[in-house]
Amino acid sequence: MSTKITVTVNGAKHIDKVEPRLLLVYYLRDVLKLTGTHVGCDTSSCGACTILVDGKATKSCTMLAVQADKCKITTIEGMATNGELHPLQEGFNQCHGLQCGFCTPGMIMTAADLLKNNKKPSEEQIRAALEGNFCRCTGYHNIVKAVQYAADKMSAPRARKTKKEAAL
Amino acid sequence: MSTNKGNGMATASGLIGKSVKRVEDKRFTTGHGQFTEDIVLPGQTYAAFVRSQYAHAKILSVDVSAAKAMPGVVAIYTGADVAGVNGVPCGWQVNFKNGNAMREPKHPLLVADKARHAGDAIAIVIAESKEEAVDAAQAVNVEYEELPCVVDAFKATQSGAPLVHDDVPNNMCFDWALGNPIEEVNEAMSKASHVTTLEFVNQRLVPNAIEPRSYNSSYDAINDKYTLYTSTQAPHLIRLLMSAFVLGLPEHKVHVIGPDVGGGFGSKCFHYTEEALLTWCTKKIGRPVKWTAERTESFLLDAHGRDHITKAEMGFDNDGKIVALRAKTYVNLGAYLSTFASCVPTYLHGTLLQGLYTTPKINIDVTAAFTHTTPVDAYRGAGRPEASYLLERLVDLTAHEMNMDPAELRFKNFIPPFDGVNQPGYQTQVALQYDSGNYEAVLKKGLEILDYEDFRKAQKEAANNGKLLGVGFSTYIEACGIAPSAVAGALGARAGLFEVGHVRVQPTGKVSVYTGSHSHGQGHETTFAQVVADKLGISMDDVEIVHGDSESVAFGMGTYGSRSIAVGGTAIVKSIEKIIEKGKKIAAHLLEASADDVDFANGKFTVKGTDKSVPFGNVALTAYVPHHYPKDLEPGLDFSSFYDPANFTFPFGCHIAVVELWMMSVMLSTR
Numbered sequence: 001m002s003t004k005i006t007v008t009v010n011g012a013k014h015i016d017k018v019e020p021r022l023l024l025v026y027y028l029r030d031v032l033k034l035t036g037t038h039v040g041c042d043t044s045s046c047g048a049c050t051i052l053v054d055g056k057a058t059k060s061c062t063m064l065a066v067q068a069d070k071c072k073i074t075t076i077e078g079m080a081t082n083g084e085l086h087p088l089q090e091g092f093n094q095c096h097g098l099q100c101g102f103c104t105p106g107m108i109m110t111a112a113d114l115l116k117n118n119k120k121p122s123e124e125q126i127r128a129a130l131e132g133n134f135c136r137c138t139g140y141h142n143i144v145k146a147v148q149y150a151a152d153k154m155s156a157p158r159a160r161k162t163k164k165e166a167a168l
Numbered sequence: 169m170s171t172n173k174g175n176g177m178a179t180a181s182g183l184i185g186k187s188v189k190r191v192e193d194k195r196f197t198t199g200h201g202q203f204t205e206d207i208v209l210p211g212q213t214y215a216a217f218v219r220s221q222y223a224h225a226k227i228l229s230v231d232v233s234a235a236k237a238m239p240g241v242v243a244i245y246t247g248a249d250v251a252g253v254n255g256v257p258c259g260w261q262v263n264f265k266n267g268n269a270m271r272e273p274k275h276p277l278l279v280a281d282k283a284r285h286a287g288d289a290i291a292i293v294i295a296e297s298k299e300e301a302v303d304a305a306q307a308v309n310v311e312y313e314e315l316p317c318v319v320d321a322f323k324a325t326q327s328g329a330p331l332v333h334d335d336v337p338n339n340m341c342f343d344w345a346l347g348n349p350i351e352e353v354n355e356a357m358s359k360a361s362h363v364t365t366l367e368f369v370n371q372r373l374v375p376n377a378i379e380p381r382s383y384n385s386s387y388d389a390i391n392d393k394y395t396l397y398t399s400t401q402a403p404h405l406i407r408l409l410m411s412a413f414v415l416g417l418p419e420h421k422v423h424v425i426g427p428d429v430g431g432g433f434g435s436k437c438f439h440y441t442e443e444a445l446l447t448w449c450t451k452k453i454g455r456p457v458k459w460t461a462e463r464t465e466s467f468l469l470d471a472h473g474r475d476h477i478t479k480a481e482m483g484f485d486n487d488g489k490i491v492a493l494r495a496k497t498y499v500n501l502g503a504y505l506s507t508f509a510s511c512v513p514t515y516l517h518g519t520l521l522q523g524l525y526t527t528p529k530i531n532i533d534v535t536a537a538f539t540h541t542t543p544v545d546a547y548r549g550a551g552r553p554e555a556s557y558l559l560e561r562l563v564d565l566t567a568h569e570m571n572m573d574p575a576e577l578r579f580k581n582f583i584p585p586f587d588g589v590n591q592p593g594y595q596t597q598v599a600l601q602y603d604s605g606n607y608e609a610v611l612k613k614g615l616e617i618l619d620y621e622d623f624r625k626a627q628k629e630a631a632n633n634g635k636l637l638g639v640g641f642s643t644y645i646e647a648c649g650i651a652p653s654a655v656a657g658a659l660g661a662r663a664g665l666f667e668v669g670h671v672r673v674q675p676t677g678k679v680s681v682y683t684g685s686h687s688h689g690q691g692h693e694t695t696f697a698q699v700v701a702d703k704l705g706i707s708m709d710d711v712e713i714v715h716g717d718s719e720s721v722a723f724g725m726g727t728y729g730s731r732s733i734a735v736g737g738t739a740i741v742k743s744i745e746k747i748i749e750k751g752k753k754i755a756a757h758l759l760e761a762s763a764d765d766v767d768f769a770n771g772k773f774t775v776k777g778t779d780k781s782v783p784f785g786n787v788a789l790t791a792y793v794p795h796h797y798p799k800d801l802e803p804g805l806d807f808s809s810f811y812d813p814a815n816f817t818f819p820f821g822c823h824i825a826v827v828e829l830w831m832m833s834v835m836l837s838t839r
Contacts, residue, residue, distance in 0.1 A: 021299070035206035036199015038430075040378045041463040048378060076199035089197040093189055100689030101196025102203065102379045102430030136378040136431050137689050 005069040009034070010078030018065045025049045027065035028075060036076040036105045040134070047133030050106035051075050057113035059132070076105035079112070087150035088112060097146030099137035107133050111147045119155045121147070183702035191708070192693040201428040204382035204397045209456040212384075213242050215446060216301035216459070218291040218308045219468070220283030223540040224317035224330060227281060227310060230291055235307040240300030243453050244308070245445075246291045247280025253448060255504075256439050257413040259405075260511035261660040262342050262536075270342035273333035273538070275504035277414075277445040283312070284332050284503035285540050287468030292445060294457055317540035321500035322477050324537040332503055332538040339538045341501055342510065346518040347530040347598050356492035356529040360483025364566040370554045372475035372500065375547050377688075379430020380466050385446040386456035393421050396447055400426040401437040401686050402726020405663070407718045409439040409507070415448060422447075426716040429688035434546035435470045436688065437728045438507035473547025475500035476513065476554055482527075482562040488572055490581050492529040493521060495558060499536040502543035509545045510536065515599075515659045516551030516647070516729075522596035523559040524607040524643050524820060525581040530597040546728060549646070556644040564641060574641050575615055582607040582643075593815075599659075600647055602818045611643055614822040623826070636829040642822070649817035650729030666812035667731065669739030670721050671700065671747060673805035675792035677785030679704065679711045682808075684724015685736030686716050692732060699737055703744045704784060705771025722808055734817050742809035750805060751787045757798040758782050758790060 002017040009032060016031055028034045028051070037060060040048035044062035051060045052074040079086040088108045091097065098104045107130065114121055114129040121129065126147045127140075135143060195201050218230075232244045255274035262270045278289050291308050295301035316330045323329055324339040332339050347353070357363060384397040394417065400406050407424040411417040429436060446457045461469065480495040499513040518532040563581075567574035583594050588604035595601050618639075627637040650656075653664040670682040681700055685692055697711040714720050727736070748768045755773030756763040765776050774781040790797065791805040 043463060080198055092197050093193040098196055100431040101201050104196050105199050134378060136376060
């Protein structure tokens with residue numbers, strides 16, 4: 001038994017028949033081959049699978065693909081525009097916000113949701129927003145700095161907003 | 169900026185020591201990292217395991233008939249199917265005090281008779297999809313007879329304890345001691361005016377790398393060749409152990425690739441049963457097999473860390489000088505010997521019990537036991553943090569008991585500064601010889617940062633304001649840059665611990681570097697490129713670092729024990745030295761000078777005392793287009809080097825923690 005779903009992922013529309021039990025993260029990874037979204041714990045604890053569903057940070061290992069029917073999804077692969085990195089992606093590089101890189105996509109997606117709703121988050125607000133994302137290399141300090149870097153860049157008066165950032 | 173080091177080597181760009189942005193970040197921040205679970209091969213199948221629900225149980229029967237009939241099932245194998253296959257080996261032999269070799273019970277790929285820890289693998293189910301594999305694994309019916317278990321290392325060695333392996337009496341893998349003869353230590357301890365005693369458990373830890381272990385093994389029947397993608401810290405080591413010791417495959421017919429790896433912390437440097445089992449299965453079914461641990465499996469199976477039960481005593485004279493240290497530790501190895509399990513609580517632990525102190529008499533006695541628990545092996549520091557904890561806790565406790573200042577007590581006992589050049593290295597009582605050190609300096613610096621005098625005043629004031637301020641010190645040393653092969657071999661290592669660095673200068677002067685070190689977060693692609701660019705006076709953009717592939721470099725021992733830059737980096741530098749030496753000969757020919765008169769700096773070969781020079785790129789091109797070339801010199805500019813360190817490196821430092829506690833009282837009463 002399979003169910004037809006229509007999903008827009010990173011701006012591209014996909015129509016697929018999926019098993020009702022298929023988790024959204026496996027739909028993205030195995031069906032759409034978007035392997036930037038990772039499975040770290042399969043219990044919605046670690047946040048490595050975080051994506052944006054209709055703009056909201058969501059752990060895709062705890063959502064069924066069929067629940068994403070008619071949703072707009074952004075994954076880490078959709079964050080850069082025409083080769084130009086999102087300020088968060090730039091910030092993680094500038095501030096040494098990653099080591100092994102496995103948690104990074106989830107961190108960036110959670111932070112993107114935060115920055116959409118809070119242009120100038122305090123350190124405490126950033127830490128609170130990222131409480132559902134684990135970094136086992138324990139690089140939290142620089143992750144916070146990376147988010148601050150992106151916030152500063154995005155709120156700079158002359159910052160040129162890409163279409164993608166505006167749409168998130 | 170350029171600095172000539174005076175040895176013909178140049179740090180042309182001054183890149184070493186400079187903060188640069190990581191070059192590997194782009195793929196990770198854009199979702200284009202390639203982790204093992206991301207790799208799907210043509211004809212891919214997926215594995216799931218049937219695992220013991222009990223810590224200790226007899227397996228009465230395994231019925232796979234219902235599972236075999238499930239949709240998508242390709243094959244199911246049980247312990248009986250792999251009965252003829254070797255188990256995974258241990259890489260380090262420790263001997264009993266009486267000289268007998270440690271006991272090494274087989275760690276089978278699948279257990280047939282008994283499960284010895286929760287999660288022990290009983291059957292593997294291979295199917296067309298992950299979901300179908302998991303469904304079918306749940307349909308395998310195992311009949312168990314639950315048996316009593318023991319999970320505590322001390323209790324495991326007592327008479328009457330349930331046996332983990334029938335042929336290992338008292339569950340004892342080995343007993344072992346290091347340091348001064350116990351009689352000498354006892355005598356020194358008996359003369360001490362104060363003895364501090366500490367009994368403690370250094371608790372077991374779960375490593376929990378965020379990327380679950382993942383393997384994908386395939387077999388090419390035409391070429392009789394295996395390829396294993398594995399989330400490992402040491403691809404060559406896995407190839408050697410799996411091919412030579414477990415499956416009996418010719419080593420050159422096994423290609424092991426450790427692609428991007430999401431953290432390891434030690435837990436991914438061991439050879440796990442699943443790696444060998446998947447490789448055994450792929451030939452049987454003629455299709456690639458992939459398995460990725462669920463987080464529950466990571467908890468149950470990734471080798472745990474620590475788990476020591478220790479009684480330690482430190483003796484002091486009236487002045488607070490340490491006169492003796494005696495420790496007895498029961499070490500929990502888990503149900504089977506993992507790859508480095510025997511070395512961690514012995515040679516990586518006992519050897520660090522000198523710490524930073526002049527303790528004249530030391531004896532550590534270790535009893536290592538099997539229990540019905542997950543195997544224990546190296547994790548973040550591996551044996552050495554356990555040693556630091558033992559020492560530092562004893563010293564802090566002593567300061568409290570003898571009413572002394574904990575910083576003063578340390579200053580009193582530190583090994584005086586020695587640079588290893590004008591003063592010799594420091595010979596410890598526990599085998600190691602420290603290279604150089606200035607331990608007072610780090611504590612002084614720490615106290616300065618804390619503003620210690622001010623802190624003590626604040627502490628008194630706080631007490632008057634309903635607060636408690638506490639301070640804890642830890643001054644430590646670690647043996648890193650693992651390891652001189654001859655030393656490791658004399659202590660029981662069954663492998664060398666050198667590293668290989670291969671530097672290939674391309675005709676256009678671009679440089680490809682192949683290293684046996686493996687990056688799983690360390691940033692080798694940046695750091696090694698920084699070293700190479702610095703030494704050759706070229707741009708980092710012109711350097712590529714290739715790691716994690718058993719076929720790209722002659723050999724490699726992988727990354728653990730803080731060895732990448734110290735051992736792997738040095739191997740690369742050795743190859744660069746060979747390149748510069750050969751480059752001088754080529755340059756000399758082009759410049760019509762003697763090679764002895766050619767210097768290399770800032771990416772240029774120059775005739776000493778003249779402005780005649782030729783850039784590195786021209787020399788590289790000439791090496792590959794050797795039309796005007798020195799007679800008897802081989803074309804090409806490509807060198808591989810093995811580097812075996814002469815000693816460990818001994819980083820040391822100081823941590824100070826300050827804790828503030830607000831005093832509130834809660835009255836509880838019962839009625």
